[in-house]
Amino acid sequence: MKFGIxxxxxxxxxxxxTYVEKYQQIVAEAVAAExxxxxxxxxxxxxxxxxxxxxxxxxxxxxxxxVLTSTLKLRYMTLPIPYHHPVxxxxxxxxxxxxxxxxxxxxxxxxxxxxxxxVLGIDASRTRDIWKEGLHAIAALLRDENVDFNGExxxxxxxxxxxxxxxxxxxxxxxxxxxxxxxxxxxxxxxGDMAWDGYFGWRYLEDCFNTYKTALKDAExxxxxxxxxxxxxxxxxxxxxxxAQALADVEPRAFSFVDLIMRAYGKxxxxxxxxxxxxxxTVKKNQRDLxxxxxxxxxxxxxxxxxxxxxxxxxxxxxxxEIVLSVDGISGESHRTTIxxxxxxIIPEFATH
Numbered sequence: 275m276k277f278g279i280x281x282x283x284x285x286x287x288x289x290x291x292t293y294v295e296k297y298q299q300i301v302a303e304a305v306a307a308e309x310x311x312x313x314x315x316x317x318x319x320x321x322x323x324x325x326x327x328x329x330x331x332x333x334x335x336x337x338x339x340x341v342l343t344s345t346l347k348l349r350y351m352t353l354p355i356p357y358h359h360p361v362x363x364x365x366x367x368x369x370x371x372x373x374x375x376x377x378x379x380x381x382x383x384x385x386x387x388x389x390x391x392x393v394l395g396i397d398a399s400r401t402r403d404i405w406k407e408g409l410h411a412i413a414a415l416l417r418d419e420n421v422d423f424n425g426e427x428x429x430x431x432x433x434x435x436x437x438x439x440x441x442x443x444x445x446x447x448x449x450x451x452x453x454x455x456x457x458x459x460x461x462x463x464x465x466g467d468m469a470w471d472g473y474f475g476w477r478y479l480e481d482c483f484n485t486y487k488t489a490l491k492d493a494e495x496x497x498x499x500x501x502x503x504x505x506x507x508x509x510x511x512x513x514x515x516x517x518a519q520a521l522a523d524v525e526p527r528a529f530s531f532v533d534l535i536m537r538a539y540g541k542x543x544x545x546x547x548x549x550x551x552x553x554x555x556t557v558k559k560n561q562r563d564l565x566x567x568x569x570x571x572x573x574x575x576x577x578x579x580x581x582x583x584x585x586x587x588x589x590x591x592x593x594x595x596e597i598v599l600s601v602d603g604i605s606g607e608s609h610r611t612t613i614x615x616x617x618x619x620i621i622p623e624f625a626t627h
Contacts, residue, residue, distance in 0.1 A: 275586070275624035276596040277616060278314035279307045280351040280507070283328035284603025286530045293328070297335065299606055303613065304339040308346040310617025314379065314598075315339065318352035321390045326534045326603065333366050340374035348377050351468075351507075351598065352450050354385035356396050356404040360411035360428050365435050368416060371445060372437045381448035381468050382409055384456070402459065403427075409463065413444045413496050444497045448505065457482045461489025463496045466503035468598065473535065475571045476592075479506070483593045505596035506589050508575040512608055513615035517577045524576040525564050527603040531573075532561050575599065579619035586620060 281300050285291070291299065304315045317335055320327040329335065336348050348370065355363065371378040384405040385391070391398050407425045414421050419434040448466035451457045452474075460467045467486045469479060483504055493500050510528040514520035536558060568574050572585050586597060599616075601609050 276313040278598040281602040285325035314347035316349035316351040349379040355408035364415035379446040383450040447497045457485040458489045461486045464493030464500040466501045468505040470507040506594045511599040512576045513612045520576040528574045
């Protein structure tokens with residue numbers, strides 16, 4: 275089992291930080307994560323979702339973390355491919371890979387932000403197709419020189435990107451997936467699967483795992499090789515000495531994330547190929563009931579070290595081999611304690627697994 279941290283620059287916490295203070299805190303917590311024994315760290319590209327998520331240019335933050343760490347894998351936790359031309363995306367990825375000396379990983383996504391689709395003029399019904407095509411183009415640009423590409427959405431000839439590592443490579447590729455069709459597409463591409471939105475429940479998460487593993491059997495890898503990895507992405511995390519303290523810490527962040535999900539997915543649910551989001555009715559019913567949300571699924575991971583360890587072990591039994599935790603949007607003191615508690619009590623329990 276590997277453990278990672280994602281931060282999205284949540285500005286809805288109790289401290290009311292400035293952006294300068296918040297972003298310096300983000301970098302310091304990434305350094306602390308490496309010291310605590312976390313394998314990976316990253317941030318996601320999001321737009322128009324403030325104050326719950328505010329990182330719109332993850333490369334800048336990850337570049338700062340790259341020069342202050344040495345072993346921590348740096349993952350784009352969500353790189354929405356439809357937002358970018360493949361050449362520009364490949365250049366960004368390769369630059370960070372050079373700066374970090376080969377520590378970059380990339381989790382891509384089709385995107386689910388209808389408001390930003392409208393800003394960019396993106397047809398929401400075509401985002402899965404744009405994502406698949408773009409991923410192939412990006413992999414080719416990272417691997418090869420003088421790349422010709424003739425796709426439906428992008429066309430170019432003789433392109434070589436710079437900079438590159440001395441031995442060019444396609445970094446480990448993942449996809450952030452929610453719907454079963456997205457998990458299937460991820461398996462077909464032979465890339466790692468990052469399951470998001472445990473708000474849909476434990477049973478749904480198991481269906482996602484089985485769908486991915488079945489599709490992976492016939493994968494045609496877009497990367498250098500098939501990456502068999504099923505990650506779970508927890509959207510709100512707090513570990514404290516007492517359960518009551520942890521729940522008090524995490525509740526505002528958990529509810530803020532539920533509100534964001536209801537706002538974003540409520541809009542996208544009516545779009546073709548996004549119909550599965552209509553399952554949000556269960557989430558809506560429990561929108562302000564934290565114990566029910568936590569019982570229904572593992573999206574909110576909070577409690578004592580023993581509580582959270584039990585949840586991690588249940589995820590391991592399901593087949594999860596990597597847990598990525600959102601440690602964000604609460605308070606700096608809570609973030610530091612959560613990172614330290616994981617490093618001291620939880621990560622060592624999986625050291626021999």
